[in-house]
Amino acid sequence: MVNSDPLTATFAALADPTRRAILARLSSSDATVTELAKPFDISMPAISKHLKVLEQAGLIARSRDAQWRPCRLDAAPLKKIAGWVDHYRRFWEDSFDRLDEYLTELRSKERKHVRKRRKKQRRR
Amino acid sequence: MVNSDPLTATFAALADPTRRAILARLSSSDATVTELAKPFDISMPAISKHLKVLEQAGLIARSRDAQWRPCRLDAAPLKKIAGWVDHYRRFWEDSFDRLDEYLTELRSKERKHVRKRRKKQRRR
DSSP: OTTOOHHHHHHHHHSSHHHHHHHHHHTTSOBOHHHHHTTSSSOHHHHHHHHHHHHHTTSEEEOSSSSSOOEEEOOHHHHHHHHHHHTTHHHHHHHHHHHHHHHHHHHHHHHHHHHHHHHHHHHO | OTTOOHHHHHHHHHSSHHHHHHHHHHTTSOBOHHHHHTTSSSOHHHHHHHHHHHHHTTSEEEOSSSSSOOEEEOOHHHHHHHHHHHTTHHHHHHHHHHHHHHHHHHHHHHHHHHHHHHHHHHHO
């Protein structure tokens, strides 16, 4: 991830379920490394490595001075991800529109079919 | 990326500027591998490798039968990314609220300062 652009660094940092779980934990409150490590069955050096990746991507901030160095979520890079993905919104919204059209068409066909059947029944 | 969960596979696929550029190109129209390779100064095998990563993440689909196998964008995984990132929206919206509060406070302080100065001028 060295020398990568910010968006690439953010996507790479998010491409790990443990790192996403750490962010989810920090979304409820700041936490120390020990607190963050607790729910995961991995070593402290492994957690520290994950935190370093998140920190380099700007997704978490750690106080340099505090003895316990609590971690804090920084959502600024996530805002950029949201902005990037928003350009593609029309693609999934379009597919919903097409489904909606299809259902309207189906309903209209069904109504026609019911009307035809009733006409036939009246003729008998 | 073998055996990774879908969200991890999508984030990993997006953690590359060339792959994101390929998706951007496909957002305007379907394209063949040759057409996709044109704007990039990289080899055909390198492009094919990128397309394979995008295909495995479900971000593009390729027709198996067609001779030219045009690639098509599939935005379903991007919708999931948008849903995931949306959980963090309050963090950047909160920070805008805080900025707004700060600006309101600044403006009110400025008004008080102006009033004080005018009073002083009148006394002279």
